Amino acid sequence: MRIATMADLVARWKEERFLGPKGPEPIMEALSKDEGEETPWYVKAFVVAGAWLASLFATIFLGMLLATCGIDDFVVAWLIIGLGAIGLALMLRRRFPESLFATQCAIAVSFAGQIAFTLGLARHLRLETWMFLLMAALFTTILYHPFDDPIHRFVGVAGTLLFLSHFLHHDLKLPYALHGLVGVTAWAAGWLFTRCECLHRYRPPAYACAIASPALIWVILVDRKSLDTPVWPATPLLALGLVALYAWVAEAADGDRKALIPVVLATALLSVVSTPGVLVALALLAMGHGRRDRALLTMGILFLPLFMAQFYFEMKTSLLAKSGSLVATGLVLLGARAYLVAYRRKRDGARP
Amino acid sequence: MASSPLERRADGTTVDELFGAGAIDGRARKAALGWLMDRQGWLDFAERFLLVVGALCLVLGILFFFAFNWASLKPWMRFALLQTAFLGAALGAWHRGLESPSGQALHLSAAVLVGVNLAIYGQVYQTGADAFELFVGWAALLVPWLVAAPHRGMRALWIALVELSFLLWCAQVAVPEDHLSHGGTLIAAAALASVFLLIEEWRFRREGLPWIRWCLVAMTMICISIPALKVLSHAGCEIRDPAEALALLALLAAGPAAHLYLARRLERLDLVSLTLVGFCLQLHVVAWMGRFVIELREALFGFGVMTLTVVGTTALLVHYLRRQQRFRAAGEEGRP
Numbered sequence: 001m002r003i004a005t006m007a008d009l010v011a012r013w014k015e016e017r018f019l020g021p022k023g024p025e026p027i028m029e030a031l032s033k034d035e036g037e038e039t040p041w042y043v044k045a046f047v048v049a050g051a052w053l054a055s056l057f058a059t060i061f062l063g064m065l066l067a068t069c070g071i072d073d074f075v076v077a078w079l080i081i082g083l084g085a086i087g088l089a090l091m092l093r094r095r096f097p098e099s100l101f102a103t104q105c106a107i108a109v110s111f112a113g114q115i116a117f118t119l120g121l122a123r124h125l126r127l128e129t130w131m132f133l134l135m136a137a138l139f140t141t142i143l144y145h146p147f148d149d150p151i152h153r154f155v156g157v158a159g160t161l162l163f164l165s166h167f168l169h170h171d172l173k174l175p176y177a178l179h180g181l182v183g184v185t186a187w188a189a190g191w192l193f194t195r196c197e198c199l200h201r202y203r204p205p206a207y208a209c210a211i212a213s214p215a216l217i218w219v220i221l222v223d224r225k226s227l228d229t230p231v232w233p234a235t236p237l238l239a240l241g242l243v244a245l246y247a248w249v250a251e252a253a254d255g256d257r258k259a260l261i262p263v264v265l266a267t268a269l270l271s272v273v274s275t276p277g278v279l280v281a282l283a284l285l286a287m288g289h290g291r292r293d294r295a296l297l298t299m300g301i302l303f304l305p306l307f308m309a310q311f312y313f314e315m316k317t318s319l320l321a322k323s324g325s326l327v328a329t330g331l332v333l334l335g336a337r338a339y340l341v342a343y344r345r346k347r348d349g350a351r352p
Numbered sequence: 353m354a355s356s357p358l359e360r361r362a363d364g365t366t367v368d369e370l371f372g373a374g375a376i377d378g379r380a381r382k383a384a385l386g387w388l389m390d391r392q393g394w395l396d397f398a399e400r401f402l403l404v405v406g407a408l409c410l411v412l413g414i415l416f417f418f419a420f421n422w423a424s425l426k427p428w429m430r431f432a433l434l435q436t437a438f439l440g441a442a443l444g445a446w447h448r449g450l451e452s453p454s455g456q457a458l459h460l461s462a463a464v465l466v467g468v469n470l471a472i473y474g475q476v477y478q479t480g481a482d483a484f485e486l487f488v489g490w491a492a493l494l495v496p497w498l499v500a501a502p503h504r505g506m507r508a509l510w511i512a513l514v515e516l517s518f519l520l521w522c523a524q525v526a527v528p529e530d531h532l533s534h535g536g537t538l539i540a541a542a543a544l545a546s547v548f549l550l551i552e553e554w555r556f557r558r559e560g561l562p563w564i565r566w567c568l569v570a571m572t573m574i575c576i577s578i579p580a581l582k583v584l585s586h587a588g589c590e591i592r593d594p595a596e597a598l599a600l601l602a603l604l605a606a607g608p609a610a611h612l613y614l615a616r617r618l619e620r621l622d623l624v625s626l627t628l629v630g631f632c633l634q635l636h637v638v639a640w641m642g643r644f645v646i647e648l649r650e651a652l653f654g655f656g657v658m659t660l661t662v663v664g665t666t667a668l669l670v671h672y673l674r675r676q677q678r679f680r681a682a683g684e685e686g687r688p
Contacts, residue, residue, distance in 0.1 A: 003387050006366065007358040012387060018380035026375040031357035031366075033373075042627050043673050050634075050666030054659050061655035068652060101666065193364075197381070200372030203365070249394065252386045289397045290389045291364030304405075319420035326413030333406030340399055 006031060044100060051104030058105075059085065059112040075124040082117025085109050086143070093147055107152045114139045129171050133163035153204035161185065161212045165219075175229035178220055183237030186213040186280060190241050193287050193296070194248045210287075210296060214280045214303045221277065221310060231275060238279040239271040245286050252290065277307030364388060427476045434472060438465040450501040460505040463494055467513075484520035487513050507556075508564050511548050515571070518544055535579035542575030562622065569625045573632040581639050623677060630669045637665050 003009050010024045020026070039047075062085070066077045089110035096102035118135040125131060140156035147153075161181075168177040192199060192206035199206065221231060246260050246267075271279060281304035288296030312322055360366065364385055371381040418425075418433070425433075441462035448455030467490040474481060491513040498510050522537040532540065549568040556564075641661045645654035 002390060002392065003362050003384075005358065006360045006362050009362045009367075009384055009387070010358060013376070013380055013384070016383065018376070018383060020377075026373075027370055028357065030370050030373040030375040031360065039674070040623060040627075040677070042624055043670060043677075046627055046631055046673075047666060047670055050662055050670075054662040054666070057655050057659040057662060061652065061659055064652045064655060101663075101670065197371075197378060200368040203368070249389060252389045285401070289394070291385070292362070292388055293364055305408075319416050323413045323416035323420060326409045326416060328413075330406045330408070330410030330413055333402045333409065337399055337402035337406060340395065340402065344395060344399075 039100065047100050048104045051101050052108045055105050055108030055112060059109065059116075063116075075120045078116050078120025078123070082113045082115075082120060085113025085116060086139075087113075089113060090143075090146060093149065103149055104151075106147075107149060107155075110143070110147060110152060111155065129163060129167045133160065133167045136160040136163050150204045154208050157205040157208035158212065161208060165216060176233060178216060178229065179233040179237075182213050182216045182220070182234040182276070182280075183241070185209040185216070186238055186241050186283065189213060190245060190283065190287070193291060193293075194245065207295065210284060211299060214277055214284070214299070214307075217275075217277045217280060218306070218310075221275065221307075221314075234276045235271045235279065238276050238283070239267055242267050242279055242283050242286075245283055249286065249290055275307055275311045277303065278311070281307055362388065430472055430476065431469070434465060434469050438462055438469065441465060450503065456501070456503045456505055459497070459501055459503070460509060463497055463506060463509055466490060466493055482520070482524050484517050484524055487517035487520060491517055502556075504556075504559065504564060507552075508567070511564070511568070514548075515541060515544060535582060538575040538578050542572045545572045545575065565622065566624050566628070569628050573628055577632055577635060580636060623673060626676060627673060630673065634665045634669060638662060 003012060006027075010019075010027055013019050013027075014024065059081075062081055063077075066081055086109075089106040092102050092106035092109070114135070118132060121135065122128070122131045136156070137160045140153075140160050143156065144153060165178060165181055168174050168181065186209070189206055189209035192202055192209070196202060196206075217231075217234060220229065220234070224231060243264055246263055250260055267279070270282075281300050283300075284296050284303060285300030287293065288298075288300050312326065315322055315325070317325075362384075367376075367381055367384045367388070370376045371378070376384070422430070441458045445455045445458035445462060448458060450456060450459055467486070470486055470490055470493075473479070474486060491510060494506075494510055494513070498506055519537065519541055522532055522540070526532040527534060527537060545568050549565065549572065552562075552565055552568065638658070638661055641658065645657055648654060
């Protein structure tokens with residue numbers, strides 16, 4: 001039976017005796033809790049924009065108020081503003097957990113507070129990247145559990161990764177470390193989405209890693225002359241990651257492991273002729289389809305044409321050669337589809 | 353929106369949430385994640401993926417081939433190529449029928465190719481025509497097509513062509529010859545969009561996803577807001593030139609459209625349009641307050657007032673939109 005809705009899933013759980021003595025009641029209860037009054041996304045977007053704008057004005061107002069109150073020491077003022085704003089944000093989040101507007105205000109005020117505190121400290125010590133990296137990592141870790149909002153957690157982890165990549169490249173002058181970071185973020189996202197049993201707690205970092213990996217590849221591809229690094233070192237890590245993903249699919253879908261051989265060979269070929277970005281985009285599509293996760297699928301759908309376009313744009317050949325290679329790729333893919341259709345027809349025909 | 357929680361789409365995120373809430377155990381979670389990835393689903397996905405990416409590569413490859421050889425092609429070859437494509441699309445639309453989505457897509461492709469043909473004509477024979485004349489000619493040629501098959505794609509293309517023709521005419525003729533100011537151009541474009549909005553409301557209000565309406569409302573609001581914000585940012589709000597007078601006219605044209613939405617709200621309330629209009633109103637209120645604060649020259653007080661204004665207007669508007677949403681939900685439940 002194909003599972004389309006939660007009703008299908010509950011029926012299957014019931015059929016396979018996975019439900020406890022209370023039956024589907026706890027599931028219904030948990031699902032109804034989320035349901036509530038569903039606000040459309042565009043109204044949410046409007047609330048988010050309003051909350052962030054209001055928080056910006058409020059932060060400037062607070063800063064000016066402190067400045068006019070006669071606190072001469074700049075560092076102390078910023079540290080007080082920072083800590084005060086973080087405290088206010090935590091209080092807002094705890095006091096109004098259901099209010100979208102209050103939550104967004106709390107997120108904006110929290111980040112404003114983190115920036116104010118870090119700037120104050122950095123001015124007192126030294127304005128260096130490691131300082132920002134350390135503070136971003138520290139705030140993300142400390143506030144991860146008390147501030148239980150997915151956007152706050154996602155932005156915290158993504159910001160830390162951003163500072164880390166900047167630190168690796170500009171401060172330590174280790175451009176090859178960026179490739180390592182691409183591999184680590186890709187593998188972390190893969191592990192969290194496919195193997196981690198606590199994904200409900202670590203979904204925001206998983207998404208942050210999933211978007212950081214292709215974003216870093218894009219930076220390397222676009223800026224590789226000034227970075228002075230080739231593109232290929234991330235490829236083996238990503239190709240291996242993709243093979244691990246196939247194994248996960250075969251294991252979960254109870255598929256034929258022999259069918260993996262041509263897919264693995266195709267991946268090896270792809271990693272030789274293509275860009276690592278295409279491999280990451282394929283991994284995002286596979287994970288998105290496997291988990292029926294629209295966010296991952298959307299990322300894959302956006303990154304695949306982007307990396308393919310970049311690959312063809314950068315080819316140092318004539319338009320005619322590009323045209324030939326595109327036609328050849330199209331024919332190979334359509335040929336593979338024709339083979340797949342024939343295989344399915346044959347298999348379905350052979351089935352009684 | 354799913355009416356019952358069980359009608360919600362099954363996905364890995366929901367399964368993980370249920371596991372996190374303690375509604376299912378680890379075994380049930382693992383089994384469910386496996387069932388979500390059924391073999392049939394993977395094969396369907398692979399088939400779709402190979403078809404879409406393969407076809408895209410093939411079409412792009414063919415386009416690159418013509419782009420490479422375009423300069424060396426003789427004019428008759430260029431026309432032959434385009435007109436073959438045009439004829440193919442038109443015949444395909446006729447064969448599939450204008451009621452089917454594929455027929456409508458082919459009809460729309462043929463309509464686009466009419467414009468490409470005109471552009472190539474201008475390129476080959478160097479007619480010296482202004483860009484707006486191309487779009488006016490294109491829109492005029494498409495009138496019979498629009499009357500014959502007014503499907504959404506065709507209407508959207510035609511409206512876009514008329515708006516573009518008007519804006520290009522303003523940029524190339526009306527503004528340089530001082531018939532209109534930049535603000536006046538935008539206001540007139542908004543008035544034109546409002547007229548299309550009224551026609552859409554009158555003729556096609558019962559169509560499924562009203563994305564043409566959303567685009568027209570957004571365009572009207574953007575075009576009205578730019579000159580209105582300009583007026584707000586200067587000292588004094590008096591009507592000083594024809595552009596401002598036209599702004600009033602455009603607002604008057606948008607008024608009946610808004611009235612139509614509200615009058616039909618029991619039947620089908622359009623929350624997207626209301627949100628767009630509300631956002632625009634908020635923008636004006638905040639801009640007006642900003643100007644007031646700047647004139648006061650009290651920065652500290654100003655930022656405090658601005659914070660309260662944004663919080664107040666957002667809360668008020670969201671309260672109103674949620675009320676409308678509940679009103680709609682109640683209306684839908686009451687309907688047989």
